[in-house]
Amino acid sequence: MIMFKDAMSDEIETVMSAAWKAFYQYKKMSLKSRADFMRSIAIELKNQEEDLVKTAMRETNLTEERLHGELTRTIFQLNQYAAACERAEWVEAAIDTPKPNNKSSHDIRKMLIPLGPVVVFGASNFPFAYSTAGGDTACAFAAGCPVIVKAHPAHAETSEKVANAIFKVVEKSKMPKGIFAHVHGASIEVGKMLVMHPHTKAVGFTGSFAGGKQLFDWGNQRKDPIPVFAEMGSINPVFLLPEKLKTSAEEIAQMYAASITQGVGQFCTNPGLIIGIKGDDLKNFISILAKEIEKTAPHKMLHPGIAKAFDEKREKALHEKNVTLVSVSSIGKKENEGTPTIATTSGESFLNNPLLHQEVFGPYSLVVQCTDQKQMVEIARHLEGQLTSTLMASENDFLSNEELIEEIKNICGRFVLNGVPTGVQVCLAMQHGGPFPATTDSRFTSVGADGVKRFARPIAFQNWENKFLPDELKNENPLKIWRTVNNEITKDAVK
């Protein structure tokens, strides 16, 4: 294992100065050149696929198949966000021309422009797709922002290799040198220096609540506060409604046994909470789920620290008052493996014990047995913000649970009907982000091309001559993009 030295303040100073300088060059470049740059990175990652996957396998214990899939996703993201960058709907171009009968009325034209250098903290559970050349980096490049990646120490070598791939593209495509930087840092000090640096204008983070909240607080404590987009995970409640449960217990149990243990449960969308109403149908569901879990083998977790934390949190949860173990994998666990585990508790105990609302990162889920529908609503009302919530419901269930559905809408960013929350599709309509503490800013997504908007802000140009305006706002609409002209959405030129 290669050891990387933590960045020192002089290295950070150098990196940030270069990023600031690059910002002035990069922000003036066309959307097409940004998109070309992103597509070139995608190609370079593909070229290095074998080596990257091998390195990541060694560092993360993730399977070859999974890592190939994740790299493919990373490449897909870069290409998809590049296409969105060029389509330019994200710049939200809006034009209001002067009213002919009003002498004091002006020509006002607005579009989004980049915020400035963005610091990205990669995720341990996604060494490619949410790390060095992952979603946050791709969004920032599309927005016109230089990126400074703080490598995740759990896959520092993979991160270094991906960074080198980006550096190669920067050089080949003659991009400003400071457009991308990569620093190491196992200590919290490196993160703090990066977030507090005056040239940093936004932060992207995927990881624990403790880590994300700390960065958020630093961002707000600056002389000029900056947005910190921290995706801090959640327990992703699943509500099982009675008729659906009666008719599909086996199917649901199988789906969920797979979802809970997929990737050794190391997904921010892992269903850590299943809520049903006490009775024979729920009992039946639990017993099928229990058997499925028993059959599921433990697997190595991302790194020893995560495996240890899983064991500890799992043990702690199992020892809470009124929590009963339902089943564990019957297959012996080796070192650093996570054992699939299901526990159960009553609705009342869950409502009264906030500790049970906390994420146990790994293949663990808690089944909550409510006394009735009313208690289920009560639980939805008292849950913290979530990335996702899921409803398993027949049509009758749906129609007779309006109150529950309204409560669920209030707490989540994505609302799944009759499915599993794991698997976050990369598309424009995706919302990956939810009310605090799932993320620090529920108004933005970290998956899908709308994530670009995290790193941009509007500027309005008043009474500018046409030739001086950015192409996005010129009368003739040279980029042929969608714009809102005098409140009408159109691709037409301004007359």
Next chain:
Amino acid sequence: MIMFKDAMSDEIETVMSAAWKAFYQYKKMSLKSRADFMRSIAIELKNQEEDLVKTAMRETNLTEERLHGELTRTIFQLNQYAAACERAEWVEAAIDTPKPNNKSSHDIRKMLIPLGPVVVFGASNFPFAYSTAGGDTACAFAAGCPVIVKAHPAHAETSEKVANAIFKVVEKSKMPKGIFAHVHGASIEVGKMLVMHPHTKAVGFTGSFAGGKQLFDWGNQRKDPIPVFAEMGSINPVFLLPEKLKTSAEEIAQMYAASITQGVGQFCTNPGLIIGIKGDDLKNFISILAKEIEKTAPHKMLHPGIAKAFDEKREKALHEKNVTLVSVSSIGKKENEGTPTIATTSGESFLNNPLLHQEVFGPYSLVVQCTDQKQMVEIARHLEGQLTSTLMASENDFLSNEELIEEIKNICGRFVLNGVPTGVQVCLAMQHGGPFPATTDSRFTSVGADGVKRFARPIAFQNWENKFLPDELKNENPLKIWRTVNNEITKDAVK
């Protein structure tokens, strides 16, 4: 003068509980019913125009003409944002249908939904347009959020009357009772209780830096941080470029004498800083501006506190090192009036003295005399975030100042060319908001219908049956709104 009692914690508890209850009813109402509600408020304000203007005149010292204009603007905002609410582009409806060849691909549909109850702190300088039924309230109603207004103590009676007009409409249109509340509070404690209340989900504020920053900090210190949109004003720098100054000194001086003293300088877009290059042309400009200012009469400011603060800040600024008084109004000042004042200093002194970067709220402007173009760029680079910046430039000036223009773009939300920053047009393309400390969130506007988005967040529905989806996302597009379907902007139904 009627004395209003500060709200107590039990009153706030009652108000917030009612708002939370109303939220569940209001969020389900159609965009059309929200828009109708807003239009009814506009009509009611118009009905009460004479009484409202008279009350505001007594409380604010603003002129009858100005207050009629401001009420007209308030009514216009309500109607314009109501229209935007119904057009529904702000919900950013996006639909991705499953890929036919990919079994694991889902149906994902996203739209913006309301955040929850919004607390609005009105502005002392806009008793109608940015207070009780002003921009923030209109945006929150359009977004689907109940509103709790904390009346500004400087126009508490006006605020009470506007609130009563809204209450009347709430009753007549059978809206949920808690959709609007109005509390008084001269003490900081009332504001704190409102911002910290768990049911509060966002805050709108227009006022001083000290006030806005305090609310922002409270919002971030909550167990669940909430967005606080504080518009805290700025000094709105104006850059005079040489050729323009040579040819149009008189015209610019007259425009700016009027802009600086308009409304006794009590606008957040008041040009408090004019930057030129030392020489005969700037000297000429200053002398014309000086004469114009001498001719301009002082007028009563909003309230004695603001008049006192203006005098103190003006005196303090004039006593800073290397600051010279250029001219004051030659017309005698009466009690609580603000005297139009121009001062000047060197570029170097301005760069080295951050105190000169602070707003002097009132009819005051500082002319900075730079040694050269380079120093002007240096000043732009070191300026804090601004709501607006203005460039007075000929075509040649524009073409030979690219570096300056890029710096200016970095610091402001609205970039005016050859005009004055005062007068914020209410239109979709407007951006009223800028980098910190002009506002707490440069990514949003407080003027124009895009301000609605401050109070909403996206939710994605995964694999929902068509009939259960909100109308905005149904296949057949019953509302006939613009949506992005599989990355194409269209009004077509989903096939």
